[in-house]
Amino acid sequence: MDNNRLNAKDLINVGIYTAICAVLCCAVAMTGVIPIMMVLLVVFVPIITGIPYMMFLTKVKKFGMILILNILMGLLMWVTGMSYYALIVGTIAGLAAELIFRAGKYNSKWHGIIAYAVSGLYCWANYFGIFFNADAYFSTRQNFGQDYIDAVTKMLPTWMCPVLFVVDLVCGIIGGWIGAKVLKKHFTKAGIV
């Protein structure tokens, strides 16, 4: 059989790690009802999901797996009521991450960390609604109260967009690094990887 084609085992791995990442994302994102946490999500989500993601990267040996994971995360974000920006940015970021990780021959640690940071950009894309289409964004969240809307709008003027981009990338690198460390400490020793 052609070794470069994705087989059922790879696809199942993609599904499993997408599920883990989605559950963690969801658990962390619940704290977004507090205005300051809403902004800090871009810090916490990349750091928390780093561990399963780095584990996932050890299973990636073929082209396409990172891309599929990102598309699925984008779809889940869309279905659970975030904007479709996550799907678009996630797809592009997934492709970029795929190429980065492939440049490292699918086993380089630092390529993996950077690939994780890049592919985590869908988290940043979730804020696009606030930056570019604030009225529509908050019209679906009227009941959060005017205080909440004011607080979030004040913390996120448009110039924060590139700042969050950088923050997301940096936190992605930190998260990936932590993930790699945890991976080495627990899984490599135990022989699971």
Place this chain on the structure above:
Amino acid sequence: MEYRLDRNVHSLLDPRTKLLLLFTSSVFVVGNAGERWMVVFYWILVYLPVLLLLVEKEWVAAGIAGAIYVGCYFAQMALQHDLTALESALALMLYIITKILPTVILARYIVRTTKVSEFLAAMKRMHVTDKLTIPISVIFRFFPTVAEESRAINDAMRMRGIEMGAKKATEAVEYRMVPLIASCSIIGEELSAAAMTRGLDVGKKRSCIWNIRFRLLDWIVMTLCAACFIWWGIGRFYV
């Protein structure tokens, strides 16, 4: 969460209809598109999942859902006046419940009444590549598993005195995450072995024991979804 494996009649709706309904519900109930204009369809979409639960004879779940709906409705009526801080926090919680609960019920209904093979066959019919459908079906199979595992791990860690929000926060996270990933990866291995046995990897066209086609009820639900989008379009572009 348990799955009904002994059913030999399949659920009333086609998997494709269910997905369309989920999409419609997430656009108009969670996404709140159209707002006032859509209010009739909004309430239909909110109560339809309860109706579906009743049709599937899930009496307890339907009863609980109905009770929560009615309770939230009266609580929101009571919270119409100027709010104190505590009350507005309560209103926020109610808001999240009423927004998300219908879609959660619908998603739970879909997961419990759709067989994986049914889903795969229906997607194949729509010419969706199995590079997407296999991971999606694994995700749906895996959400309850992840929740169950993490509950068990949480209990074990509480027994060891490693609490969330203790002074060693990193330890609390690490000691939960690592066992979770380890056990999930082992379950994944087993799942791949099971998939291999079922010939998911052969690459030939797979047959399905369920007869998947649209029935009267499917057409009704699909008309409803189409009506939602058309009515929304009318409100958006012509009024």
